[in-house]
Amino acid sequence: xxxxxxxxxxxxxxxxxxxxxxxxxxxxxxxxxxxxxxxxxxxxxxxxxxxxxxxxxxxxxxxxxxxxxxxxxxxxxxxxxxxxxxxxxxxxxxxxxxxxxxxxxxxxxxxxxxxxxxxxxxxxxxxxxxxxxxxxxxxxxxxxxxxxxxxxxxxxxxxxxxxxxxxxxxxxxxxxxxxxxxxxxxxxxxxxxxxxxxxxxxxxxxxxxxxxxxxxxxxxxxxxxxxxxxxxxxxxxxxxxxxxxxxxxxxxxxxxxxxxxxxxxxxxxxxxxxxx
Numbered sequence: 001x002x003x004x005x006x007x008x009x010x011x012x013x014x015x016x017x018x019x020x021x022x023x024x025x026x027x028x029x030x031x032x033x034x035x036x037x038x039x040x041x042x043x044x045x046x047x048x049x050x051x052x053x054x055x056x057x058x059x060x061x062x063x064x065x066x067x068x069x070x071x072x073x074x075x076x077x078x079x080x081x082x083x084x085x086x087x088x089x090x091x092x093x094x095x096x097x098x099x100x101x102x103x104x105x106x107x108x109x110x111x112x113x114x115x116x117x118x119x120x121x122x123x124x125x126x127x128x129x130x131x132x133x134x135x136x137x138x139x140x141x142x143x144x145x146x147x148x149x150x151x152x153x154x155x156x157x158x159x160x161x162x163x164x165x166x167x168x169x170x171x172x173x174x175x176x177x178x179x180x181x182x183x184x185x186x187x188x189x190x191x192x193x194x195x196x197x198x199x200x201x202x203x204x205x206x207x208x209x210x211x212x213x214x215x216x217x218x219x220x221x222x223x224x225x226x227x228x229x230x231x232x233x234x235x236x237x238x239x240x241x242x243x244x245x246x247x248x249x250x251x252x253x254x255x256x257x258x259x260x261x262x263x264x265x266x267x268x269x270x271x272x273x274x275x276x
Contacts, residue, residue: 008044008194013163018057028056033073050170143172150181158185169201176206183212192220207237214246223250241270 011022020028028034033052036043045053052073059069150164165182168175179198186195199213214229227250230243237243244267251260 008039008042009163009166010042010159013160014053016160017163017167018053019061020053020057024056024060025053028052028073031070031073033070054170143168143175143178146171147175147178150178154181154185158189161185173201174203176202176209180208180212183209183216187212187216187219192216196220205232205236207233207240207243210236211240211243214243218246218250226250239270241267244270 009017011025014020014025015022025034029036033056034045034049036045036049038044056069056073059072064072146164146168150161150168153161153164162182162185165178165185168178169182172178179202183195183198186192186198195216196213199209199216202209210229210233214226214233217223217226217229227247230247230250233240233243234247244263248260248263248267251257251263
C-alpha cells in the first residue's frame with residue numbers, strides 16, 4: 001500500500017484495535033508522535049500513525065514506563081520513511097528493555113546498540129511483546145483474526161467492520177478478501193475515492209479486485225478506465241461472466257455492436273444461456 005494512504009478511525013475503533021483511549025490519542029497528537037489529518041470533521045490516520053498507535057498500545061500493555069515509551073515513539077517516528085509499510089518495523093519488549101526490529105536486526109531503543117535476537121519470535125513483522133517474567137509471548141491479533149472479526153461485524157456495525165478490515169490490511173497488505181470487503185463497504189457508503197485507493201493497493205493483480213474497481217470507475221463516470229479494468233480482469237480470469245456482461249453493455253452504449261455481441265455471447269456461454 002502506498003505510504004500516504006489515509007484511513008478513518010474514531011476513538012471507539014482505536015480503543016478496540018490498539019487499546020488506546022481518546023485522551024491517550026490526544027496526548028500522542030500533542031507530543032507529535034502521530035499526525036492525523038482532519039477531514040469533514042473526522043480524523044484520518046496514515047500507516048505510520050497506525051504503527052505508532054500499535055506500538056504505544058503494546059508497550060503500555062507490557063507496563064513499560066511512560067517516559068521510556070515516549071522516548072521510543074519519538075525515535076520511531078523520526079526514523080520512518082513515508083513509504084514504510086507497517087511490517088517494516090517491529091517492537092519487542094525484553095523485560096524492561098525495548099528493542100526495535102529493523103529487517104532482521106534488533107536495536108535497543110535507548111542506546112542504539114544492536115541486540116541479539118535470542119528472545120525474539122518472528123511473527124511476520126507484527127509487533128510482538130515478550131515478557132521474561134511470564135515466559136510467554138502475547139502477540140496482537142493476527143490478520144486472519146482481524147478479518148474474521150470484521151466479517152462478524154458487517155451486519156451490526158459497518159464502521160467497526162471497516163476498521164477491522166483496515167487493521168487486517170495493516171497486518172497483511174496482500175489480504176485479498178479484506179481488500180475486497182473494505183472496498184465494497186466504502187463503495188456502498190459512497191466513499192468512492194477511498195474505495196478506489198483500497199482496490200488499487202494490491203501489488204499482485206487480482207481479477208475480482210479489478211472487476212470491483214471497474215464497477216467503481218463506472219460510478220465515477222470514467223468509462224475508458226472501466227473498460228480497461230474489465231479487460232484486465234478478464235485477461236486474468238476469462239470466465240468472469242459479469243465482466244463480459246458489463247463490457248457488452250459499455251460497448252453497446254458506445255455503438256460498438258460487434259464487440260458488444262462478442263462479450264454478450266461469452267456471458268451467455270458462461271451462464272448457460274441466462275440473460276438471453
